Amino acid sequence: MFILPSPLLKLPIQQLTKQNIQLSIKRDDLIHPNLSGNKWRKLKYYFASGLTQPIVSFGGAYSNHLHALAYAGHYFKRPVHAIVRADGIDPSNETLNDCQALGMTIECVDRQTYRQKNNPTYLNELQAKHPNACIIAEGGFGADGMKGVAELVSELDCDFSHIICPVGSATTFTGIISQLNPRQQAIGIAALAKAEYLTADIQLGLTQLKSSNDNWILDCDQHLGGFGKITPSLLDFIEDFYQRYQILLDPIYTGKMMLALFNAIQAGQFKDGDHIIAVHTGGLQGWRGFAQRELVSQHYLAKLGIN
Ligand SMILES: *Cc1c(COP(=O)(O)O)cnc(C)c1O
Numbered sequence: 001m002f003i004l005p006s007p008l009l010k011l012p013i014q015q016l017t018k019q020n021i022q023l024s025i026k027r028d029d030l031i032h033p034n035l036s037g038n039k040w041r042k043l044k045y046y047f048a049s050g051l052t053q054p055i056v057s058f059g060g061a062y063s064n065h066l067h068a069l070a071y072a073g074h075y076f077k078r079p080v081h082a083i084v085r086a087d088g089i090d091p092s093n094e095t096l097n098d099c100q101a102l103g104m105t106i107e108c109v110d111r112q113t114y115r116q117k118n119n120p121t122y123l124n125e126l127q128a129k130h131p132n133a134c135i136i137a138e139g140g141f142g143a144d145g146m147k148g149v150a151e152l153v154s155e156l157d158c159d160f161s162h163i164i165c166p167v168g169s170a171t172t173f174t175g176i177i178s179q180l181n182p183r184q185q186a187i188g189i190a191a192l193a194k195a196e197y198l199t200a201d202i203q204l205g206l207t208q209l210k211s212s213n214d215n216w217i218l219d220c221d222q223h224l225g226g227f228g229k230i231t232p233s234l235l236d237f238i239e240d241f242y243q244r245y246q247i248l249l250d251p252i253y254t255g256k257m258m259l260a261l262f263n264a265i266q267a268g269q270f271k272d273g274d275h276i277i278a279v280h281t282g283g284l285q286g287w288r289g290f291a292q293r294e295l296v297s298q299h300y301l302a303k304l305g306i307n
Contacts, residue, residue: 002040003030005155008277011245016265022275023265024160025247026152029254029282035075037282038165038172039068042140044148047076054079056130058117058138061089061096062228062289064282065139070099080104081130085114094288139169141201143208149175150209156277160184162270164261165279166191166253167218170198172281174205177216186216189257193226222260228252230295234259242304250283251290 007027028037035043042065046055055078059066066082073080082099084091086108100106116122117138127135136142149172153163163180167173167188177186190198199218206213224231230251238255242248249255261278270276287306290296301307 002032002035006031006152008156008158009247013262013265016262017268017270019265019268019270020272021265021270023261024158024275024277026156026277026279027247028152029248029280029284031282034071035068036284037064037280038149038152039064039140039282040072041148041152041175042145042171043068043072043136045144046134046136046140047072047078051134052078054081054130054133055136056081056083056126056133057136057140058083058085058114060085061091061093062286063095064286066099066104067095067285069136070102070104073104074102081133082106083114083117083126084108085111087111087114093292095285098285137169139171141169141171141205143205145171146175146178146205146209150179152176152279153179158275160275160277162187162274163277163279164189164257166257166281167195167198168192168253170202170205170218172279173216173218174202174209176279177202177213178206178209178211180213180215182213182215184215187261188216188218189222189260190218190220191223191227191253191256193220193223195220195223219260222256224256230290235296235300237262239300239303247280248284248304248306249280250286251296252286253283254280 009025009027011023011025013023031040057069061084069080082104084106087110091108153176162185163176164187165172167190173188180186224234234255237259238249249258291301
């Protein structure tokens with residue numbers, strides 16, 4: 001039921017550049033309809049066979065991580081409890097409805113409480129409330145999450161110079177960096193505004209993975225106004241991309257990454273002979289939150305084949 005290794009597809013980009021640059025897309029969005037993209041890779045080791053204890057984790061009200069976690073919990077028969085940042089957000093949205101239908105229990109908290117998510121005292125209290133539970137950090141951040149993502153790189157049986165992925169918690173990015181050789185570079189495109197703080201998390205993660213790789217850059221200027229913010233040019237780009245390649249991007253992560261990459265290629269920021277791998281990290285269920293909040297029209301979604 002899991003499509004692994006995920007397919008690697010070459011994208012023709014002669015409309016962007018006269019340079020001899022190759023672009024391939026790693027289709028992690030095809031891994032599984034409900035556990036798509038980097039989310040399954042990050043959860044894999046938490047659901048290793050034989051483990052049965054309940055799981056507690058964190059996420060926003062439209063979280064792809066929680067959505068995947070609910071499905072995994074259901075599938076592997078592990079109880080899952082979610083702490084949801086739900087200030088001013090309708091907790092009965094489609095994402096959380098799916099999660100609850102799959103058996104996840106949900107605890108909505110305000111922004112202030114949610115901010116405690118990495119605070120040791122708060123985590124101790126949480127552990128006391130859920131004595132047998134395995135607590136997974138927001139976005140699956142942690143050594144097990146990074147280890148699962150690292151496997152993505154070993155699936156690439158080709159020579160490449162760059163690998164680019166969107167960055168939320170930086171679990172995926174850090175796992176990828178840890179597997180590169182010194183001639184390869186990782187480029188992370190931050191989905192959040194003011195994401196510079198992630199640099200320290202990435203360095204910490206690399207230390208945990210015993211990697212000394214420093215061949216990476218985190219681009220913090222491509223968020224288009226902040227996490228989940230969309231612009232007309234982003235929507236146009238996603239539509240053009242879909243028409244050209246029949247590949248759907250999501251508006252929060254992969255759309256912004258691919259737009260940034262196309263701009264960089266057009267601006268001549270790569271050199272002849274480069275082979276870039278762009279990771280499609282999935283996230284397509286996220287469109288529903290935009291539809292429900294009427295941030296995009298039904299007409300637009302229909303053009304992308306979403307109904
Ligand atoms: C969660 C998510 C990310 C961010 O991954 P991190 O490992 O948290 O950095 C990127 N893309 C998509 C589609 C996601 O759902």
